Amino acid sequence: MLLMEKVALLNRQNETFALAMIIESKGSTPRHVGKMIVYRDGTIEGTVGGGLAEHYIIEESVQALQIGKSKIVEYKLNRHAKDGIQMSCGGTLRVFIEVYTSRPELVLAGAGHLAYALSKLADSLEYPYCIVDDRVGYCTNERFPNATNLFVDEDIEKALRAANLNEKSYVVIVTKDGDDRVLKTALQFPIAYVGMVASKRKVITIFEKLKSEGVTQEQLEQVYSPIGLEISAETTQEIAISIIGEIIKVSKEKKPMKVKQLSR
Template sequence: MSIYYKISEMIKENKKFAVATIIESKGSTPAHAGKMIINSDGSIIGTIGGGLAEKYVINESISAIKEDSSKIVEYTLNNAKEGGLDMLCGGDLKVFIEVNNIRPTLVLIGGGHVNYAISKLVDFLKFDLIVVEDRKEFCNKERYPFAKKLYNDFDMEKSLKNLVTDSNTYIVIATRDGDEMALREIIEKESAYIGVIGSKRKVKVVLNNIAKDGVKKELIDKVCAPIGLDIGSNSPEEIAISIISEILMIKNGGSARQMKEVKK
């Protein structure tokens, strides 16, 4: 199996890793060309020549993965030179460490107009898309061609019980009549964001109902309801943009202020 095939497979599996590639070498070095995959636990596939230089690159790659930041590192392989590694090769090595970040997952519960509009924005924002809807005519590959997974069982409650989430999952609830049920099923699941569409009056009733049933206050306080940012939106497409904007604000730690008001 070639290293390029392995990289492709790991990207498809949405794994976090780094690829270290020799981009320049001068003089005597363990290798003048090479590429290797580094996992967050330090395990590797491939090599850039082995030895102390490779060990340093592995450590730098682990740090890069933790920091979500690609970088270029340079080493002098000569212990007689200031800052050089304890090696006798004598050459210089430049390595590019590229981090493959895990794509976030967006779960759309409900396949109606607003969530359909949201789905149109998802692909170029690099989210994996999952759609949950109890009507197959509103939840199929023709309607959601970019979806990674579709749950279109008539029993939506069952679908939500089977839904697997993590700390990088963003959830939008916009069903025709099952928002409260959906929120009950997913509120205790791990997630980065849960938003519920609806008027202030409607979402207040929903949140009060689940609070009466003993759902913890800290879980309820995490729910963004009504969903989205106030951009004066009216159409499904504009509402979708306001929702995606809120999700990106939370994902990226933004403030939602106009850029002219932001001082950096």
């Protein structure tokens, strides 16, 4: 597989990685052209020439991944030059490090009108999403043609667990009922975000119930409910925009949720 084919594949798989590419070289350098994929753990595919320069480029790429920003780096491959690195080639190398960050993977728990509006926004943002519901008539390919998967079960908790929640999952609870059971299940996984549509009074009631079942206050403080940014949203479409806005904001902060295994 060609390197750029691998880049395209990783992007389709919604992976996080960096692509380091030589954009300019002057004088004597190990290579004048070259590309290299760098993963978060520092492993690579491809090369930009090897040696100390490549070592530094890998370090810079990992740092760029940590902050989520692309950058250009430049090295003088001359141990005797001011600001030079310990190499004897003598040339100069400029490298563009492009960061590819994974997009939020939405898990829409509920397949009603709000989930439908959210799915349309996800389509326009190219966010992958799946649908979880206990109603066969709502959770269909015709209604959600671009969903990566549909999880339907009379036991909605079972349907949610089948979605294989992970650190990329942004769970949006817009169910017709059973919010407490869905939320309790979601909190058992290391997800990136969980938000629930509910009034302030309903939130208090659900939280008190879950605390009596072993959910900690610390876990509940990580739940976004009432859900969405405060933009005085009223219509279904406006509420969907406020929710997506909140998810975008949270995704930039990159704070992992704390989990605790609970009895089911």
